[in-house]
């Protein structure tokens with residue numbers, strides 16, 4: 054099995070995960086026996102051609118979808134065997150998710166958006182903590198702004214703060230820089246790097262952008278639902294070359 058680092062402290066592990074879609078006559082095997090462990094405190098990018106299974110891998114690892122067979126372990130707990138209610142609780146407390154399209158609630162301010170996961174989980178909301186995290190990511194002057202009053206990069210930073218407020222054991226990101234200009238993308242990637250280096254956050258990120266992938270600690274390559282390669286601390290050019298080979 055590929056491990057993203059040699060350490061045995063694995064935050065999420067996929068064991069022989071198969072995910073199929075469709076009925077008997079139009080079956081698609083989106084993941085075809087994926088074995089991988091994501092080490093705690095590391096940042097992994099997942100790349101591959103369109104349709105190679107990247108989003109499916111992320112959704113299975115985050116407990117948003119169940120594998121057809123195989124196991125998904127979040128630390129010691131088997132996500133793939135959890136009941137719906139246990140899964141919902143785990144997703145609220147242990148898993149953070151950031152999307153390409155930010156998915157902020159448009160009627161709520163930045164600070165209300167960040168507080169939302171705590172309210173949903175029925176936890177006590179400390180607005181002091183909410184403001185501290187927004188200030189830390191450079192949005193201390195924008196606490197009361199609604200999403201439409203913020204730039205794309207600022208909205209994505211609010212979305213990251215919202216995902217981090219419950220201190221999840223893993224942060225999953227699906228194309229977090231896909232909708233951003235290159236300067237905002239660099240700011241968001243810098244924020245993710247700081248979370249890994251300073252807070253030992255585990256991040257698993259799907260991206261199409263070789264420069265974003267090169268900001269991670271390692272890059273996994275998928276093709277036809279299988280892991281076909283792994284690079285550690287690659288350059289942007291190395292990532293682009295490997296992707297071009299897979300797309301050829």
Ligand SMILES: Nc1ncnc2c1ncn2[C@@H]1O[C@H](COP(=O)(O)OP(=O)(O)OP(=O)(O)O)[C@@H](O)[C@H]1O
Pocket residue numbers: 074075081082083101102103104105106107108109110
């Ligand atoms: N809900 C679904 N129903 C049927 N087929 C699906 C479904 N979701 C994904 N697939 C299929 O599974 C395969 C993998 O899809 P997935 O979205 O994981 O790929 P991807 O690598 O993320 O693609 P992209 O880069 O284009 O977003 C594709 O063939 C896709 O058509």
